[in-house]
Amino acid sequence: MRGQRAASTPRQRPSAPAARQAALTGRGGVVVMFGAALLGGLTARWFGVDVLAGAGFTAGCVLAALATRPADLLTLAVSPPLVFLVATALAVLATSAGDGSLLTSVSVGVLAALSTxxxxxxxxxxxVLAITAPRGLVANARELRGKLVGSRLFEQEENENPVRWDESPARERPRLPHGEVD
Incomplete structure (x- = not known):
């Protein structure tokens, strides 16, 4: 009897779009961008083709922008410049380890790689901005602004000018050396 019920009830399967849709967190999207940029930077340094560094970073940006969940798009949108800088610096550091002065080779290598x-x-x-804007970036920015408006950050101070020259300080009685007794 049990076997018949189990066989007769169809299994609930997740819908096809939900099963295929991967949602990265904001940090996960940053890691995807970083990994692609680092891989592209390393291959560009090894093979001497600068286009590989940029293409790897751009591919990582597109992939992260498409796969990051809408609630974390604001984190992803502000991180590409820093991710690019760190990935480029690490790629140059890893490939210039045996070239004389490490500080000189890394600084010159990073500046050259960033300029190209x-x-x-x-x-x-x-x-990243173009892909994430219709996915919810603008709504996330509005929500953040709404939260910040309620804080003291955007409120006008009651006492904007703490130094008021027109008011004289209240005159205090001089304190006697032996206490309150005259």
Whole structure:
């Protein structure tokens, strides 16, 4: 009897779009961007093709913007420049470990890599903003602004000018050295 009931009731399967839709957190999206940028930066340094660094970063930006859940889009939208800088610095540090002075080779390498891949940074950042804006970035920014308006950050102070020259301080009685007794 039990076998017949179990066999006769169909199994509940999740719908196809829900099963395929992966939702990253904001930190997960940043990690995806960082991993793609680091992989692209390392391959660009190893093979001497600067385009690989920018293409890897841009691909990571697009993938993270599409896969991050809507509640965390604000975190993702502000992080591409920092992710790009850290990934570039780590790629240069990893590939210039045996080149004489480490400080000189890393600083020159980072500046050279940033100057050659700067357009890719702008492209990746613009793509993140363009993809996340219709997905809920604007609503998240409005919600954050609404929360901040209620705080003291945007309120006008009652006492804007704490120094008031027109008011004289109240005159205090001089304190006697032996206490309150005259």
């Amino acid at each position: 891949t700067a357009p890719w940074l702008f492209l990746g950042t613009i793509l």
